[in-house]
Amino acid sequence: MNVMQVIEICKATLLTPDVDLDVDIKGGFSGDLMSDVLASVQAESVLITGLCNPQVVRTALIGNVRMIIFARGKKPGEDIINLAIDENLPVAYSPLGLYEISGRLTQAGLPSYEMEMNLFPKD
Amino acid sequence: MSNQATLSDNDAGKITRVEELGYELKISQVMTTNVVTFSPDMSMLEALDLIQKNRISGAPVTLNGEVVGIISTEDLIRALRDGRIDRKVSDYMSRGLITAKATDKVVEALKVFQKKNVGRLPILDENNKLVGLLTKGDITNGLLTALQRDYQAEELIRYRASHLFEDIESDRTSLILRYRIIKDDFLHGGAASNHIKKALHRLGASRQVARKCGIAVYEAEMNLIIHTTNGGFLRVEVEPHKITMEAYDDGPGIDDVEKALTPGYSTATEEVRNKGFGAGMGLVNIRSCVDEMTIKSSKESGTNLYMIMYLDKSQ
Numbered sequence: 001m002n003v004m005q006v007i008e009i010c011k012a013t014l015l016t017p018d019v020d021l022d023v024d025i026k027g028g029f030s031g032d033l034m035s036d037v038l039a040s041v042q043a044e045s046v047l048i049t050g051l052c053n054p055q056v057v058r059t060a061l062i063g064n065v066r067m068i069i070f071a072r073g074k075k076p077g078e079d080i081i082n083l084a085i086d087e088n089l090p091v092a093y094s095p096l097g098l099y100e101i102s103g104r105l106t107q108a109g110l111p112s113y114e115m116e117m118n119l120f121p122k123d
Numbered sequence: 124m125s126n127q128a129t130l131s132d133n134d135a136g137k138i139t140r141v142e143e144l145g146y147e148l149k150i151s152q153v154m155t156t157n158v159v160t161f162s163p164d165m166s167m168l169e170a171l172d173l174i175q176k177n178r179i180s181g182a183p184v185t186l187n188g189e190v191v192g193i194i195s196t197e198d199l200i201r202a203l204r205d206g207r208i209d210r211k212v213s214d215y216m217s218r219g220l221i222t223a224k225a226t227d228k229v230v231e232a233l234k235v236f237q238k239k240n241v242g243r244l245p246i247l248d249e250n251n252k253l254v255g256l257l258t259k260g261d262i263t264n265g266l267l268t269a270l271q272r273d274y275q276a277e278e279l280i281r282y283r284a285s286h287l288f289e290d291i292e293s294d295r296t297s298l299i300l301r302y303r304i305i306k307d308d309f310l311h312g313g314a315a316s317n318h319i320k321k322a323l324h325r326l327g328a329s330r331q332v333a334r335k336c337g338i339a340v341y342e343a344e345m346n347l348i349i350h351t352t353n354g355g356f357l358r359v360e361v362e363p364h365k366i367t368m369e370a371y372d373d374g375p376g377i378d379d380v381e382k383a384l385t386p387g388y389s390t391a392t393e394e395v396r397n398k399g400f401g402a403g404m405g406l407v408n409i410r411s412c413v414d415e416m417t418i419k420s421s422k423e424s425g426t427n428l429y430m431i432m433y434l435d436k437s438q
Contacts, residue, residue: 058313
């Protein structure tokens with residue numbers, strides 16, 4: 001799935017029109033806690049989050065995430081958008097919630113790129 | 124072309140770099156410029172001599188700089204078979220001329236070669252004067268040269284950095300990167316880690332290794348921002364066989380290291396959690412990303428976190 005398809009499916013608005021949009025999004029991940037993202041996100045995915053600060057972009061870059069959707073209508077500020085533009089990372093925001101966006105993308109055939117976590121294997 | 128459809132995004136994604144270059148390169152960039160030419164009044168025998176001497180398989184016939192025909196080895200064979208090798212070039216040359224402009228893109232010439240059964244195209248300038256000759260071989264060479272140039276430009280930065288260690292002789296060579304991390308500086312949180320990740324990639328680490336080290340130092344960096352009294356430092360030592368990452372601060376120390384290593388356990392404040400941190404996964408993430416992790420912590424001297432990633436030779 002490409003960036004513009006993801007944006008259309010989740011009724012999102014693209015905030016970085018000048019970055020390279022010709023990237024293949026292979027899966028999705030939703031979460032608000034950045035350590036959870038880093039713990040289980042797989043590379044080449046879209047990150048859907050309700051958190052709205054520059055760490056989201058930096059977390060995405062560390063995790064080789066290919067696109068960010070800010071959910072629940074949270075429009076990121078200039079600082080966040082400029083950071084994303086500098087790093088050539090597509091960023092959009094959507095009025096929909098995490099559950100709704102995840103459901104829509106899953107129905108459209110985008111698989112989950114969240115790794116299963118077995119943190120207490122003895123239990 | 125009459126029914127040339129617009130490329131869809133889908134098709135555009137499938138275009139190779141070679142095809143792209145066909146649209147970027149001009150014919151003038153790949154054609155042969157020192158063109159051997161014949162004059163119409165020359166004998167076919169003289170043409171044969173020129174062809175042999177210059178090791179070519181054909182050439183344009185020009186009159187006052189304008190192309191009037193083309194002679195190929197096939198035309199020479201016809202003349203020889205007829206026993207009329209002493210006849211004029213103008214008697215045997217092909218006249219139904221197909222040419223191309225020097226300013227056209229290479230892809231236009233490729234279309235001509237595909238459609239018409241010709242081996243070479245005389246290339247003309249805007250005044251229809253001959254400026255070069257183009258064969259399929261010229262195009263192949265031109266594309267290969269351009270690809271090589273692309274590749275070299277891309278590799279140069281990486282090469283310079285990744286061969287740093289091979290270029291320097293010592294008993295033990297290492298490169299040390301240091302970053303000062305300021306307490307509560309959420310605005311720049313993660314910036315140092317992204318610099319480290321990029322540096323490792325430039326130094327030749329694989330994407331996988333750069334990503335894992337990036338995650339580990341990111342968590343360590345955020346810990347310095349969130350949990351320390353006065354901030355701290357990140358220190359990354361890169362050696363050919365391993366990457367050693369350290370995060371250290373001068374307090375207040377971790378109360379119970381064992382507990383801090385429990386997934387989901389966090390001492391972060393509500394305010395920090397609202398910023399998206401304090402999932403209680405920091406040290407857990409670090410441990411899963413690196414080969415070795417050691418924590419030394421005390422109230423007196425603060426916390427030292429060591430993270431080591433070993434590199435095998437293939438990386």
